[in-house]
Amino acid sequence: MRQNPVYLALDLPRLDQAEALARKVADHVGGIKLGLEFFCAHGHHGVHELHKLGLPIFLDLKLHDIPNTVAAAMQAIHVLEPEIVTVHASGGRAMMEDAKAAAGENCKVVGVTVLTSLDDGDLTAAGVNCSSHDQALRLAELAHAAGLDGIVCSGQEVGAVHRQWKDGFFVVPGLRPGNGKNGNNHGDQKRIVTPRQARDDGASVLVIGRPISRAEDPLAAARAIEATL
Numbered sequence: 105m106r107q108n109p110v111y112l113a114l115d116l117p118r119l120d121q122a123e124a125l126a127r128k129v130a131d132h133v134g135g136i137k138l139g140l141e142f143f144c145a146h147g148h149h150g151v152h153e154l155h156k157l158g159l160p161i162f163l164d165l166k167l168h169d170i171p172n173t174v175a176a177a178m179q180a181i182h183v184l185e186p187e188i189v190t191v192h193a194s195g196g197r198a199m200m201e202d203a204k205a206a207a208g209e210n211c212k213v214v215g216v217t218v219l220t221s222l223d224d225g226d227l228t229a230a231g232v233n234c235s236s237h238d239q240a241l242r243l244a245e246l247a248h249a250a251g252l253d254g255i256v257c258s259g260q261e262v263g264a265v266h267r268q269w270k271d272g273f274f275v276v277p278g279l280r281p282g283n284g285k286n287g288n289n290h291g292d293q294k295r296i297v298t299p300r301q302a303r304d305d306g307a308s309v310l311v312i313g314r315p316i317s318r319a320e321d322p323l324a325a326a327r328a329i330e331a332t333l
């Protein structure tokens with residue numbers, strides 16, 4: 105377990121807003137997660153700017169394409185020195201193997217299993233004939249076999265995955281302090297747990313965005329989450 109496992113998801117449209125928020129809570133998070141919204145808007149320049157804060161950078165690009173394309177994309181982001189990068193585990197074993205081979209030496213590659221915004225009904229609609237729990241476990245096994253460092257899954261599966269993959273690196277988003285019972289907004293997330301529950305079940309990294317970024321007082325929210333861990 106890292107000293108502070110919380111990685112702040114900086115899903116904000118403006119670079120100055122993202123920088124200001126990261127600066128405000130920097131002492132109460134263990135790293136910063138930059139995802140598609142940030143990277144599509146601010147690209148390499150934005151990542152370089154956020155590096156200046158001195159926190160580890162998790163580049164959540166959720167790469168999913170043929171192996172050759174994903175490997176080339178991984179090589180193109182070496183220069184950004186990310187600590188963690190995501191690919192979709194459903195892209196298949198060869199894609200994950202090539203992504204890992206192309207990653208920088210100090211970069212962890214993790215496979216997204218089943219997005220936390222999906223439930224069993226969504227999987228059925230997409231033609232997946234098993235529960236999100238079973239599908240997450242199946243994709244975790246595939247990511248392990250492909251040599252990835254770990255996976256992204258919801259807190260509802262991390263305990264089961266951890267039992268099967270003892271030294272895996274597990275990223276858990278879809279976190280809501282108080283489990284949504286204290287007026288928190290789930291938003292588009294369907295498979296949620298509290299940060300504390302995810303940590304207790306074996307999460308290595310806790311990804312938290314809106315519960316901090318949309319809070320009236322983001323610093324107080326980050327501190328309150330830290331205090332529960």
Ligand SMILES: O=C(O)c1cc(=O)[nH]c(=O)n1[C@@H]1O[C@H](COP(=O)(O)O)[C@@H](O)[C@H]1O
Nearest residue numbers: 113139164219220256277278311312313314
């Ligand atoms: O890979 C991710 O980080 C991710 C995977 C997943 O299954 N669900 C998920 O929410 N995420 C990301 O985690 C963050 C969650 O944000 P909040 O719901 O605002 O805490 C977002 O940046 C998502 O892109």
